[in-house]
Amino acid sequence: MSRYKLTLEYDGRSFVGWQRQNNGLSVQEVVESAAFAFCQRSVVVQGAGRTDAGVHALGQVAHLDLPGTYAPERIRDALNAHMRPHLVAVLMVETVDDHFHARFSATERMYIYRIINRRTPLVLESGRAWWVPDPLNVQAMATAAQYLLGRHDFSTFRASGCQAESPVRTLNTLTVTQHGEVVSIVARARSFLHRQVRNMTGTLRLIGDGRWTYSDLRYALAARDRRAGGPTAPACGLYLTEVRYML
Incomplete structure (x- = not known):
């Protein structure tokens, strides 16, 4: 497994917040669904900040673990393609070591x-x-x-x-x-x-x-x-x- 750091932006108006919830669509769910479509495995995406419903992001950070090794640009483009038409975009993907945690390392x-x-x-x-x-x-x-x-x-x-x-x-x-x-x-x-x-x-x-x-x-x-x-x-x-x- 390889760990990747994502930098994202999103318009929060369409979401119940960053974190998965039972009452509507979250940003986390959109990114995780895109990751599944990319690698055909369930992936948990950990975010640095649990933004509320309606709150926007210009520089949210998250990390995820994927099987195998990929070029960061390939992950970025694949996730963005699978997230359409939701107003979420991965701006950057970076390879990080296993000790990096988007929330706890901040x-x-x-x-x-x-x-x-x-x-x-x-x-x-x-x-x-x-x-x-x-x-x-x-x-x-x-x-x-x-x-x-x-x-x-x-x-x-x-x-x-x-x-x-x-x-x-x-x-x-x-x-x-x-x-x-x-x-x-x-x-x-x-x-x-x-x-x-x-x-x-x-x-x-x-x-x-x-x-x-x-x-x-x-x-x-x-x-x-x-x-x-x-x-x-x-x-x-x-x-x-x-x-x-x-x-």
Whole structure:
């Protein structure tokens, strides 16, 4: 058996998420079905991030084991052919050793959350960003984001169904920038709690529209209670953009 690392992108709107579920089609199922069509053997594809329904990826990483040895380009082209017409694409395939694991070998994950801040509704960007029609104070959001950096108990920003053993995480990066009408929130950490980025984004939006102060954010973080936090931002604006590994 040979192990291969896949880098993928997908439009999350058509899927119940990355992970196989009983209530609909997942990205994992699409990739595994394509792998079966390629090698005529059942293959388990392990992903680096379990993105939710509606969440997109520009740089999801996965690995799979295949019988025999193949040129990476052949695997890439075969999987892409078998995945049509689903909106999933393998961007790159690399040969890796048996110790590599897409999820457990990862040292950092990066997400970008996209907000489009304008009065008029979205058309071409519908389903690919969060439309916020009221003006946002992006500088205030950027300042507030700094309170969340570092190692904290992020229970306030953790989904009720989160299965992580500990709510403590170290947030390496959380920036808020604006280019025209697009507000981008970039988050980097070794790992995140379930819906952590979306819950932090929903809370930062409250800062941006003036409903919350910095003191409100500090209180919410210290409360360690999801009920103290802001709303969950919609899935459509979130993108898994990069997963890093030790060289």
